[in-house]
Amino acid sequence: MKFAPHTEDDVREMLAGAGLSSIDDLFAQIPAEVRLDHRLDIADGVSEMELAADLRALARANRSAEDLTCFAGGGAYDHYVPSIVWALAGRSEFYTSYTPYQPELSQGVLQVLFEYQSMICELTGLEVSNASLYDGATALVEAVNMARARRAGRVVVSAGVDERYVEALRTYGRGSGYEPEVLPIDARPDLGDDVAAVVAQFPDRTGALRPVADLFAAAAAAGARSIEVFDPLSLGVLAPPAELGADIAVAEGQCLGNHLNYGGPYLGVLAARMEDVRRMPGRIVGETLDVEGRVGYVLTLQAREQHIRREKANSNICTNQTLMAIAATIYLGWLGPRGLEELGRQCSARAAYAADRLCAVGGVELLHPGVPFFKEFALRLPRPSADVVDDLLAHDLLGGVPLPDADGRALLVAVTEKRSREEIDHFARALAEVLA
Amino acid sequence: MKFAPHTEDDVREMLAGAGLSSIDDLFAQIPAEVRLDHRLDIADGVSEMELAADLRALARANRSAEDLTCFAGGGAYDHYVPSIVWALAGRSEFYTSYTPYQPELSQGVLQVLFEYQSMICELTGLEVSNASLYDGATALVEAVNMARARRAGRVVVSAGVDERYVEALRTYGRGSGYEPEVLPIDARPDLGDDVAAVVAQFPDRTGALRPVADLFAAAAAAGARSIEVFDPLSLGVLAPPAELGADIAVAEGQCLGNHLNYGGPYLGVLAARMEDVRRMPGRIVGETLDVEGRVGYVLTLQAREQHIRREKANSNICTNQTLMAIAATIYLGWLGPRGLEELGRQCSARAAYAADRLCAVGGVELLHPGVPFFKEFALRLPRPSADVVDDLLAHDLLGGVPLPDADGRALLVAVTEKRSREEIDHFARALAEVLA
């Protein structure tokens, strides 16, 4: 395929116009020693028809949630994506535009982001939201950096936090100069004024609902920032981060109208208190007036950002996940307050039903018996969970996500509003079979 | 699902505003005897999620050209549809608009249709095109009505015309008062001044390229209108209708960027000479000026149409296939003159190769040996072609369209630019197998 429109005449005339005699002249300043001495070892270009065939073949070499009934979660969920979300977020005026540096030409994107920020504040009960970060894990990293910009101290992380998120903290911490300290579940933390941030996840990495308020209260007492990792779609039925005492709330926003996409592009959600707004990473949209007093929207507080603050900036994020935030805004508008609540109820009811049916299978029990959960729960299996997941594929089931817990015999099962009783019953029967 | 936005308060306030006390009052004027005495026997409504599941299941119960390698033609072809076509024709400002009765609000659709008419004229060599009809078969019916509006005479149809098109003529002819007379291939027609129209198809229903110029010349001599059924995608390499002496040219425009869609929505193409423009059916877009002298587009010559001419109109068409004409315009813009020619060459080359390979299979021969063809040709098989097509499904092949010819042993094979040498070779091997 070829997208450059130049005809031979164009090239000739333009070279002349630029005072050049050949295309090579354009590259004359490249020293001979560094010029590429061979044709790139990449196959010849193809037509659109061949391209589509190549990618169709690759896509078909996968077995996705389109073919498998998906009970996998662990931060990415098979919630229903209503057709209006991408019919609208997919409008080319949105997706082919750049970061809104020229606000008068970008009121569309800017206003949607303002609406996004407003809805995230409504969900979390916090005062400010930014306009998106890369994903949930990096949003947590940014939240910790926010806290450490205030007090360059220790970072205490509850063992209930997703292991991939902790991994990310460990990675970025090497550069920022901290090592996340993992706090065992229910352990009494000793928090002094050397602690910058305390992180907890609710529901936790096993789907369990464990109180975080006390931990956050202790953090507050120590003058540290409390950071909650939350599930946006739990907030129709579960208490919002602000109520639990979180100063900063971060989440993986994939569940808000975004497809699974094998892990990305997803949506990093971050909300905080107004007093921390100048330490917040990423773009922030604000309302203002134009010369004639009409309401309009702009990127604001840019003095925080890398392109102005440079090495003093808390974050280096530039390109973010705006399009996913647009999708999330449309999705939340589609849900509405009652839809959000109904969805939460359905998830928890279906998860509860699934837990009952699956635990009725011989040798299967809850990893944390008696601990309440929302839409996700962990099972203890008689065999390594990875093998069981492999066996379930034969029944067209994506049975869940294997956890390291219980020496690899733990399975994390997620149940969204999409999973019907019939599908759950099928799962139970299949599990019994593969464990028989 | 529910799309009506009314809240209970809305309903109450609006009833009051309309001076009514209940919804039933709105239907009071319906006589009791005719009121429906039961709830419609239709299942309860479903959520979008359930709707998508229901239709996905139905779609999967089909085996389409997505799963089968398609050699079927007979008026509908598996040409490649470039992604820009529906990315643009699928813009909601186009597809959610009505017939452009208010031109100032509809310059988008009107201008595209003007471009469409222009491109159809370029393709056919004729002077005027309308803005679309239902499909190829009904376009032929309309063309015959045009001719008979000029001279209410006989309708002579070459045996080379698609049998479904002849069927359609027979159907509509009952109302309009004619019976199409089928003229055997190569028969010398006796054409007097009682003949209104002579119809020929090029390439013909078996894909064969048989001269039509003589027939059309004879028609002209008799003062009848010559109507050619053509293949739009043949016109990069085959002589256009005007050159062959056609007064009116009609075609199935599905091949112009429209999907197979199990037979519709397709695109009825009709072009004619300026002298017949006032007898032309359907919408026609014309260029004009606005009050400030700016160029703009409107529906014109509406005096021809049913909404003004009523029972004196030649046609009753109102809703047409505008969206398909928009797709065709974008597709032709994508092809361009050189793309159109290359595509034609590829089709004929691939068809020629396919014919060689398939005729190399024992017992298989061309139905019309020695007769040249374009992208489609007819085979004579040793077994009923319908059975062979069924057997080929096991090889993931849609082998073609069975023809009644040769007592059901004829198979019409279409080869588009999409069919690779490898696919054609696979077809030949599979055919050998099923015939072995």
Place this chain on the structure above:
Amino acid sequence: MTTEGAPVRRQGPPTGEGTVRDLSRPGRRASTLGPLDVPDAIVPEAFARRRPADLPEVSEIDLVRHYTRLSQMNYGVDTGFYPLGSCTMKYNPKAAEEVAAFPGFRRLHPLQPHATTQGALELLFRLEAMLCEITGMSRATLQPPAGACGETTGLLIMRAYHEERGRRRTKVIIPDSAHGTNPASVHLGGFQAVPVPSDARGLVDVGALEKLANEDVAGLMLTNPNTLGLFEEEIDDIARIVHDVGGLVYYDGANLNAILGRCRPGDMGFDIVHINTHKTFATPHGGGGPGAGPVGVVEELAPYLPSPTVERADDGSFFLDRDRPRSIGRLHGFNGNFGVLVRAYAYLVAHGADGLKENSELAALNANYLAALVTDDFPLAFPSGRPMHEFVATARDLKERTGMRAMDVAKRMIDLGFHPPTVYFPLVVPEALMVEPTETETKETLEAFASALRRTAEEAGAQPDLLRSAPTTTPVGRLDEARAARHLKLRW
């Protein structure tokens, strides 16, 4: 506030967009095809094209920008309120678009073996059953690609019915308020259209009908509620009168959205019914098409339905039945506008019985509420009857008072941010404004529209130039249609 009546402005100075040909440069090209991996072959010289077709030569980005911009020069239901009377411009569900695009539907060839199209055939089978239940008919064809073709179908069925009975019937009666397709279809059916006048109420003049009814009459075509939005209360008598002379009664389904689940053409005595899925069942109008015009008939007429029909075999499988000796034949090259029918099926399944009934109720509520809001300035053409899903108002008085016509009001409404209603139809009403809000519009939208409409009435007296010079906010101003017809320019 409401967004209605306040479309936003786009960037850039006002100006039109040249044609795609203006972008053409020799040698440019968007398309690429795969390499030719078989021996080249050229068509015989005798048949070869000599001069390449002079199509535009442009790059892909040229096409994308040109047609994106043209789309932005077009008003659709997705941009705002679209109260075109008789057109039922309701919201077109995106979900229907998504499911219709499943490859299993979109890439299905019309001539595939039945074994490979069971899903499509089952969908059509189910859709036919739902349409029969909704209309009270016993069988239906899904082949007609639009309402007008449905009318032709119905009239050819009438013809076949009478011919089989050896009757020579020459006339079909239609109300003077009928849509243009009705008389045109009558003509195409080989009949003569005989108009029956409307009475003072805007309903069929039953007395006049009685006089017209005789042995020459093949049947009657009627829209109910009629094109004035009024229910034909004497439908029983009307049907009886026609049946008594051996005629058939045809239901033009354009206004079916008014009565879903409340009453059915079949129960009113209609023998043949067409449905416009692009009106009642919200399949998108596509800027003029495609649509679908299924036709239902009473049992006695079923044998005449077009060929093929969708049938179910004893083994439960579905097939297209072409063995129909008494059928009127084929009205479409293949199976009708299947892609549109998929959307209609989705719409029906999504709503279910109660949802459909509620749609009609709220469509009527919207029309009556809006009528009440504007009637002081734009009185109903026939005030005695209660409108159903749409109403016809008249600017007659306004014209007398101010000289401003319905067309001026319509153009001014554009500047106020609204698509105008249908104007000058039905023909029996002078300065007609035919308003069909549909059920998917909000109370706030109706109110904003009403105040805009009332504002035009005020301006017609105070600032007539605002109307006369309208529209001024569109890419082009009022266009010279007479000029277009006089100096025909139908291509570049």
Place this chain on the structure above:
Amino acid sequence: MTTEGAPVRRQGPPTGEGTVRDLSRPGRRASTLGPLDVPDAIVPEAFARRRPADLPEVSEIDLVRHYTRLSQMNYGVDTGFYPLGSCTMKYNPKAAEEVAAFPGFRRLHPLQPHATTQGALELLFRLEAMLCEITGMSRATLQPPAGACGETTGLLIMRAYHEERGRRRTKVIIPDSAHGTNPASVHLGGFQAVPVPSDARGLVDVGALEKLANEDVAGLMLTNPNTLGLFEEEIDDIARIVHDVGGLVYYDGANLNAILGRCRPGDMGFDIVHINTHKTFATPHGGGGPGAGPVGVVEELAPYLPSPTVERADDGSFFLDRDRPRSIGRLHGFNGNFGVLVRAYAYLVAHGADGLKENSELAALNANYLAALVTDDFPLAFPSGRPMHEFVATARDLKERTGMRAMDVAKRMIDLGFHPPTVYFPLVVPEALMVEPTETETKETLEAFASALRRTAEEAGAQPDLLRSAPTTTPVGRLDEARAARHLKLRW
């Protein structure tokens, strides 16, 4: 003629669009969920939300119209020329959008067993190989979701590399013309940013660099061609100087679109390279994101690459390798922006080796042709060097002559129908106008843009108000950014 510079006007009077919340009415709702076919269950009281979240309550059509209209208030590559310097706003192929939407990609869960994701893994494997060939690196990670994250990745690799060798390195050198993400990333990598000045040619001052280079230096970050669009001709010396003190050289790939197939960072002595697929490989910017920032490294650094990497087993199957003891770890929750990487892969396969090379050639041709057209009014900031794919002009003289600033020129360009270039970057250039036309624009477009730009220079003297009051053709006029920061209103 060309359509460039002439966006069309939309219908309707100029006015903004309220927020979706302004459309909210208690009781309205767009969503429907399936019936609950299992026993209901409610969360423990202690954890329950008490007050429902105050989200808007709207119907589906409200959402569709609101966001359709907002989209029309936004300018994209699909609406017109978008010459933002450093951003590479080239045409985003629709074909890439189509293939990325295949359910087999879009509905793949990140934690599925490898047996079910072989197609996705093979795509990533192939993409890594192509990126390595293009950049001259030996391995690459596809995990970073954007360029800035790629920078962090590179700096953490630098840190790990030096730490493993027991060296305490504290400084990273960056040119004063560097993009803001560079110093910010240096900081996040735990280093101190040391600026090296540009010389009179706009290139790294090699003499100054030599003085800065010492045992504290972990490495150097460089964009080449640099942010002035000029090729760092002494790149050999630069790399040598840094290597001689044991440092590593990092390539910021934002300008890779200038040199594809002509030269490679690896051959210039770079050790680490990031690529912005949303620039060079035309994945859409999405109004600010998503992007993807793959990072390639030389063989010696491969062990430090983030975990997991995509590997091929002896049986030919692909898997995600998490067993990487020397890896810096994980930079993203899952596998990076896979959906974006699919588009980048499609772009590379579509173009092939020659297509990519041609893109860079024509990108440079467009930039140089356009520079020549505007240079009389807007001279190059550093005229001695030949710009490559973009050029930085300055409005310094214009400001002195007329008092009009680069910002005024930019806003006036909007009224003339164009998206302005990047302004005030790089910071080392006063009144900078940074123009990157990209290779997908036509000669006519460049000429139309050039005459518009020259017109602003003329108007700056003759009719400065046209610039001062611009833009006037947009939904809102010039916005008060100071006010936005002073009176923070960040939510409704």
